[in-house]
Structure formats: structure tokens, C-alpha cells
Amino acid sequence: MAITLNHYLVLSAALFTIGLYGALAKRNAVTILMCLELMFNAANIAFVALTRAVAPQVLTGQVFALFVITVAAAEVAVGLAIVLAVYRQRRTIDATEIDLLKW
């Protein structure tokens, strides 16, 4: 059976769903950041697969995927720095216990 565009899109959807579930249902802030990375990667698969099918001459989706990787690297650097700062202040990175702004 040949691999079509739909195969890649289904893979992307499955990866995004796993990442979303982990980001919603885990306590550890580092795990939540890892699941965010999985969701970024799922979006990248969809970009690259669609650009190969739809716009192979200009590769716009691959350019977009490169920008997504750049922004994800910036996000994970700042996010992990925030996690470290929170750990230093409160001695925990359990996302359910970091409730300073909760009413």
C-alpha cells in the first residue's frame, strides 16, 4: 500500500492528540513542556507533508516549519528557565501546586 498524504496527516493528528493529553493531564511542569514540544512537532509534520503535496515549487510549509522550530527553541528555553525559577521559590514544579495567581 502506497503512503499518501493522508497517512502523514493521520500521524500528525495522533501525535498532536497524545501531546495534548499529556499537557492537560500531567502534574510535572517539565513533562508539560515536553508534551508542548510533541504538539509543535505534530504541526510540523502537517506543514511538511502538505507543502510537498500542495506547494512543492516554493516549499512554504518547510519555511514555516523552520520558523516553528526556532520559536519552539525560544519557548523551551524561557519555559524551562521559568520552571527553574519557580522551583527555586516554591521547591515544587507540580503544576497543580503552583497556584499563586489562583483566586
Place this chain on the structure above:
Amino acid sequence: MNTNEPAVTIAFYVFSALTLGGAAGVVFGRNMFHAALFLVASFFGLAGIYVLLQADFLAVVQVLIYAGAISILVVFAIMLTRQVERGNEWNQLRGPGLLLGVLLLLGLLFVLTGTQWYTGMGPYPADTVSTLARQIFGPWVLPFEVASVLLLAALVGAIIIAREE
């Protein structure tokens, strides 16, 4: 590369299994360190998927930035926050989150498989690197410069936030 070769099909399923298995290991694993290693496995599987999609430059970038740099940052964060012994716990959203995830997956599958995508808009370029370079330094040069400023700001911000007083 002919996409009808059986080898491509086998490679797709192997890399997909690596990617999804690694992602499942991140979410369902009990140990934080194992979760980080599963994340690396998932990133390598994705690099293979990019190779199958003929995105060679992105595959290299994926290995360098995700499997190399970001996973090192994640391991550093796990080591520095010493919550390894508490494991990779669930919160109270374990059931509702699973329900939402399954519903989202079903909706996405319904939409993705039901849509007639526009395809066949010309041949794929033989050399993706020069095409990407002409795109990034041509029409997308302003976002490229903004991205470099963003990286600088993130670097300075991460140092300011994470440093000891």
C-alpha cells in the same frame, strides 16, 4: 525517490511507530528520565519521517535542534528540579483529558480523511536546500530577521529569569 516502493511503506510504519511510541512513553511513562529519553526517540522518528517526505534539511535540523539541544535542556531541567523521585504523576484531569483527546482525534480524522486536498502543483525540487535558502532570504527575509531578534530576546530572558539572585 518513488513513493510506491514497499521499502518506503515499511520505513513509514517503522518511523511512525517510533514517533508515536516515544510520545506515548513521554505521557504514560512513570519515570521522568525515561520520559526524556522517549522524547529523544520520538524526535529521531520524526527526523526519519522528514527524510521520507524528502525534507532533508529539516531532518538534519530536527536531529540537531530537537534531539540535540532541546532534549539536553529538558534533561538539565529534570536534574536541577530534583522531582525525579516523585515520578511522572497524573493530575485530576486524567479522565476528562483522555475523553477530550479521543474526541479531538476522532474529529481530526473525520476532517482529514474527508477533505479532498489540492495536489500535484508541479514537480518537487531536486535540491531543497537552495530552494529553502531562496525562500528564506527572498520573500521571508523580514520574518527571518525577527526570528533572530526573538532568539536573542529569549536567550537574555532565560538568563535573567533563571539566574541566582
